[in-house]
Amino acid sequence: MAxxxxxxxxDTWGWLSLEDRSESAHEQVxxxxxxxxxxxxxxxxxxxILDETITRLYSRRPFDEAAQFFTxxxxxxxxGQLAIERISQERFDAAYALRLKLRDKPRVSFTDxxxxxxxxxxxxxxxxxxxxxxxxxxxxxxVVPSLPAAG
Numbered sequence: 001m002a003x004x005x006x007x008x009x010x011d012t013w014g015w016l017s018l019e020d021r022s023e024s025a026h027e028q029v030x031x032x033x034x035x036x037x038x039x040x041x042x043x044x045x046x047x048x049i050l051d052e053t054i055t056r057l058y059s060r061r062p063f064d065e066a067a068q069f070f071t072x073x074x075x076x077x078x079x080g081q082l083a084i085e086r087i088s089q090e091r092f093d094a095a096y097a098l099r100l101k102l103r104d105k106p107r108v109s110f111t112d113x114x115x116x117x118x119x120x121x122x123x124x125x126x127x128x129x130x131x132x133x134x135x136x137x138x139x140x141x142x143v144v145p146s147l148p149a150a151g
Contacts, residue, residue, distance in 0.1 A: 005123045007042040007083065008144065011115060014128035015045070015053040019061075019069045025130060028145040032128065037081070043128070044083040046118055048111045085122075087114050094121070098137075108133045116141075 010018075017023040018030065036043065050073070058066045076082040087095070094117035095110060102108060112133050119127065119141065126142045127134050134141045 005125075007044045007122075007124055008036060009115065009119050009124050009127040009129075010043050010045045010049070011127055011129035011131055011134070012049050012052040012056065012111075013130040015049070015073075016056060017130070019057060025145065029128060032145050042081065042083060044085060044118075044122070044124065046085045046087055046115060048087050048114045050084065052111055085118050087118075091117050091121070102137060105133070105136060108137065 014029055017025045017028075018033065020026060023029075033043070035041075054066075054070065057069065060066075061069075073082065077084050085091075091114060095113040098113045098116055099108075099110065102113075112131065115127075116134075116137060116139055119125070120139065125140060126144050128145070129143055134143055
């Protein structure tokens with residue numbers, strides 16, 4: 001595993017919360033993004049996360065709104081404000097090895113497993129998500145923003 005990376009991983013939940021003002025965590029995610037930008041803390045995601053996000057957002061929102069949001073994401077990547085990591089064969093294999101290791105967590109999606117593999121490889125510990133699987137796998141990930149427990 002690489003030494004700790006200062007960047008923060010953004011999961012599908014984070015993108016959807018950032019885009020949708022009606023999401024309960026929208027304001028927290030927007031504030032977190034502003035804070036990270038001010039501190040030059042970069043955000044990172046994967047092509048698998050964007051695949052999931054594109055699928056979900058285009059099914060929920062008017063086409064032009066979804067297209068505008070993704071234009072912003074891709075522009076941020078072009079400007080170096082966002083890194084988009086690709087899931088290579090090696091990363092796919094590492095994710096599948098995690099699938100076999102985490103046999104007691106069958107509900108963890110393969111996309112999450114690819115995220116875990118990339119985060120471990122790059123030494124990234126913080127993740128913008130509301131997905132409890134990132135904490136449940138006990139791989140040392142810190143979920144941000146800190147949201148109240150559902151109850």
